[in-house]
Amino acid sequence: MKTKKSILISVITSFIIALILTSCGGGNNKEKKESPRLMPSEHGSMSDRTEQGVSTGVEHEQHNNLAENFAHKNIVILDEVYPVNKQTQAELEEVIDAYLLMKNALVNGDVAATNKAINLMLDKIKVVKPEKLDGEGLDAWKDHIGLYTDKLQEMQHVNGLEEKRSYFSHLSEIMYCTIKSFGLKEGNLFAVYCPMAFDGKGAYWIAESKTIQNPYFGDKMPTCGEIKEEL
Template identity: 80%
Template sequence: MKTKKSILIAVITSFIIALMLTSCGGRSDNKEKESPRLMPSEHGSMTESQISESSSDNMHKQHNNLAENFVHKDIIILDEVYPVKEQTQAELDEVVDSYLLMKDALVNGDVAATDKAVNLMLSKIKAVKPDKLDGEGLDAWKDHIRLYEDKLKEMQHVNGLEEKRSYFGHLSEIMYCTIKSFGLKEGNLYAIYCPMAFDGKGAYWIAESKTIQNPYFGDKMPTCGEIKEEF
C-alpha cells in the first residue's frame, strides 16, 4: 500500500513540475522559440566559416524575398556583395547620404529641401567613377545609375509633394538594390515598409534609424511602418 501511495505521489509531483516548466518557458514544443542547433561537420562541430556562410545564405534569401515585392522586378541585385575600393565605397556612400537627406525632407513635408536633395543626389551619382568597377559590379551600377537618373530627372519636373513621394518610392527600391549589391553602410541601415502608402499599395524606404519616420505621410501618419530588414 505504501508503495502504491509513493508511486502516486511521484506521478503527481512529476506532472506538477512539467506544468511549471511549460508555463515558465523552461520547455516548449514551439520550434521557432528553440535555440538554433549547430549541425556537426565531417570533423565534428560546425566551424565559424560554416556558420558565417549559413548566415549569409539566410540574408540573401531574405533580401530576395523582400525584393520580390518591389514594383520594379528587373533591377539588378547581385547574389554576393561586389567588393569596391575605398574611394568608390566613399562615393557610393555619398549617394546613400543624399538619398537619406531626401527622405528627411519628405518626412518634414519640405518641397524646397526635397528638390535640393534631388539635385544633390544627381551630382553624387555622376561623381561615382565607373572605371573603378568591372564585371558584374559594373553591370549592376550601369543599371542602377540609369534608373536613378530617369527617376530623379522626372522628379525635378513635378511640383506636388505627393508626386515627389511617388518617385521617392521608386528610388527607394533602386537604393535597396545598390546597398545590397555593394555592401554599403553595413550595420547602420534599415529597410522599412509602409502598407498604407499609395492607397494601400504599400511602399518601402531606407532609414538610418529604427525610429519610424514615414516619408510618405509626413505628419499625417509619421509612425506608420515596420522594419523588414536590417543591413
C-alpha cells in the same frame, strides 16, 4: 484417393494465395516504402535549406525575398556583395547620404529641401567612377545609375509633394539594391515598409534609424511603418 486429391487441391490453393499476396505486397514480408524526402521550396525557410544541405547565405535569401515584394521587378541586385575599393565605397555612400536628406525632407513635407536633395543626389551619382568597377559590379551600377538618373530627372519636373513621393518609392527600391549589391553602410541602415502608402499598395524606404518617420505620409501618419530588414 479422395483424401489425397483434397490435400493436393489444398496445397495448390495455398501456393496460389501466397503468390498473389507476394505480388501485391501483402503478407508478413511486406516491404516498407521509403518516406518521401521534403525538398525545400524556391523560397523555403533557412532551416529547411540547411537540413537539406542547400548552401546559401541568410542575407542573400533575405534580400531576394524582400525584393520580390517591390513594385518594380527590373532592378539588378547581385547574389553576392561586390567588393569595392575605399574610394568607390565613399562615393557610393555619399549617394546614400543624399537619398537620406531627401527622405528627411519628405518626412517634413519640405518641397524646397526635397528639390535640393534631388539635385545633390544627381551630382553624387555622377561622381562615382565606373572605371573602378568591372564584371557584375559594373553591370549592376550601370543599371542603377540609369534608373537613378531617370527617376531623379522626372522628380525635378513634378511640383506636387505627392508626385515626388511616388518617384521616391522607386528610388528607395533602387537604393536597397545598391546597398545590398555593394555592401554599403552595413549595420547602420534599415529597410522599412508602410502597407498603407499609396492607397494600400504599400511602399518601402531606407532609414538611418529604427525610429519610424514616414516619408510618404509626413505629419499625417508619421509612425506608419515596420522595419523589415537591418542592412
